[in-house]
Amino acid sequence: MNNKIRLFPLARTLLTGALFTAGWVQAQDGSAFLGRWALTTPDKQAGWLEIKQENGWCDGSILWMWGSVVPVADVVVDGSTLTVTRVSDVPRKDEANRVVRTQQLTEIITAQVTGDAMNLTRTVPRKDGSGFDRSQFTGRRIPALPPAPDLAKVRFGDPITLLGGRDFTGWRVLESDRMNCWSMEEGVLVNRPPGWPHVEGKPHPDTANLRTIREFEDFNLRLEVNPPPGCNSGVYLRGIYEVQVLDSFGQPVDSHNMGAIYSRITPTVAAEKPPGEWQTLDITLVDRHVTVILNGTKIIDNQPLQGCTGGALWSDEFRPGPIYLQGDHGPVSYRNIVLRPVVK
Numbered sequence: 001m002n003n004k005i006r007l008f009p010l011a012r013t014l015l016t017g018a019l020f021t022a023g024w025v026q027a028q029d030g031s032a033f034l035g036r037w038a039l040t041t042p043d044k045q046a047g048w049l050e051i052k053q054e055n056g057w058c059d060g061s062i063l064w065m066w067g068s069v070v071p072v073a074d075v076v077v078d079g080s081t082l083t084v085t086r087v088s089d090v091p092r093k094d095e096a097n098r099v100v101r102t103q104q105l106t107e108i109i110t111a112q113v114t115g116d117a118m119n120l121t122r123t124v125p126r127k128d129g130s131g132f133d134r135s136q137f138t139g140r141r142i143p144a145l146p147p148a149p150d151l152a153k154v155r156f157g158d159p160i161t162l163l164g165g166r167d168f169t170g171w172r173v174l175e176s177d178r179m180n181c182w183s184m185e186e187g188v189l190v191n192r193p194p195g196w197p198h199v200e201g202k203p204h205p206d207t208a209n210l211r212t213i214r215e216f217e218d219f220n221l222r223l224e225v226n227p228p229p230g231c232n233s234g235v236y237l238r239g240i241y242e243v244q245v246l247d248s249f250g251q252p253v254d255s256h257n258m259g260a261i262y263s264r265i266t267p268t269v270a271a272e273k274p275p276g277e278w279q280t281l282d283i284t285l286v287d288r289h290v291t292v293i294l295n296g297t298k299i300i301d302n303q304p305l306q307g308c309t310g311g312a313l314w315s316d317e318f319r320p321g322p323i324y325l326q327g328d329h330g331p332v333s334y335r336n337i338v339l340r341p342v343v344k
Contacts, residue, residue: 030058030077032113036142036307038315041065042122042135046240046312049139051075051082060084062109066310068256068263073106082111090127116141142317145304149287156220156340162212162323163189163223163337173208174313174324180208182327189334191233191327211239211324218342221283221323224335227258229275232329234262237285239313239321241305243292245332247275259294262309267292267299278335286342288317 030051039047041064048063060072062084076083086107091099105127111120118139123132162170166184173180181193193207216238225245227233233245241261248257249272255263258272259281271294273279282293292300308315311326325334 030082033077033082033111037118037139038142038307038317039120039139040137040315042137046308046315048307048315049084050306062086063307063310068310080112082113084109084111111139142307146287148289148302148304151284151286151291151302154286155343157343158340160339160341161337162339163334170213171210172213174211175206175208178206178208178328182208182210187335191332193327193330196331207328209324209327211322213322215320215322216339216341217320218286220340221281221285221337223281223337224278225281226278226333227275228331230330231275231332233332234311234326235281235283236312236324236326237283237290239324240308240315240317241285241290242309242311242326243281243283245326248272249274259292259299261290261292261300261305264306264309265290265300265303267294268301269297269299271295271297271299
């Protein structure tokens with residue numbers, strides 16, 4: 001069977017060593033590539049790729065280490081090879097670190113599949129135009145999601161107090177080479193990175209994220225968080241799914257706002273409080289489905305998780321992982337963090 005593979009006009013694709021403007025292409029059956037793939041990038045970071053077919057057309061989305069899940073420019077299947085093109089805007093800066101113009105960067109990812117394993121090559125043009133850099137990495141097919149669990153039948157164990165004392169017992173920084181700006185102040189965990197608020201165009205130091213030493217599987221997690229004006233933080237479940245913490249009071253619902261699963265699941269209602277107030281998060285993670293209750297209002301109801309989010313420690317959704325708190329985006333305070341593991 002031949003499937004039509006949709007290529008967006010004006011997208012540039014690197015094939016047989018040449019760049020060209022793509023229109024519509026007839027390609028061979030690409031069913032081996034369909035589905036969701038957990039990627040381990042060339043520098044051992046987490047990534048994610050989805051290739052799907054709708055109404056006879058193939059499209060794709062990708063997560064590359066950080067940021068959001070975004071659509072790719074085009075998808076091409078040629079025999080046993082998948083080619084995915086990404087086009088992104090890259091700012092060019094002068095010696096004073098000011099953006100002088102933006103250029104488009106086109107990168108090509110090719111892949112072959114053997115069973116549930118994917119081998120990929122990334123080709124990126126050098127910014128100075130002197131050639132291409134190529135790197136290899138791997139992916140694993142993500143098993144299909146199970147049905148939504150019946151949470152009324154899920155048993156939770158005794159509560160584990162992750163944060164309630166006066167020190168960092170049970171926690172450690174994720175990055176030993178970054179500035180640690182976390183402190184405990186009368187039972188409250190506070191992050192105060194220097195140079196806040198950041199001034200555009202001026203460099204600022206990378207500051208450390210914080211994680212639990214213990215690792216967990218499925219659980220219910222309750223905590224209080226106080227996001228000041230302009231705050232941007234996050235609570236990572238099992239180290240891979242970010243529940244967004246953001247000063248987004250008064251804004252329409254969005255997958256990047258308070259309580260969202262970052263760039264993946266949009267809250268059904270905006271329930272955040274004004275910045276500077278303590279807010280409660282009640283989060284349940286069971287069988288790759290998540291429920292989020294923000295300030296007593298259920299904003300995500302037992303929804304499936306399609307894959308990791310940007311900044312994940314790894315892309316494997318089946319290994320235990322820590323609770324980790326994002327500390328590299330700005331000031332934030334946390335208290336009363338309590339977890340109840342699922343009893344199987």
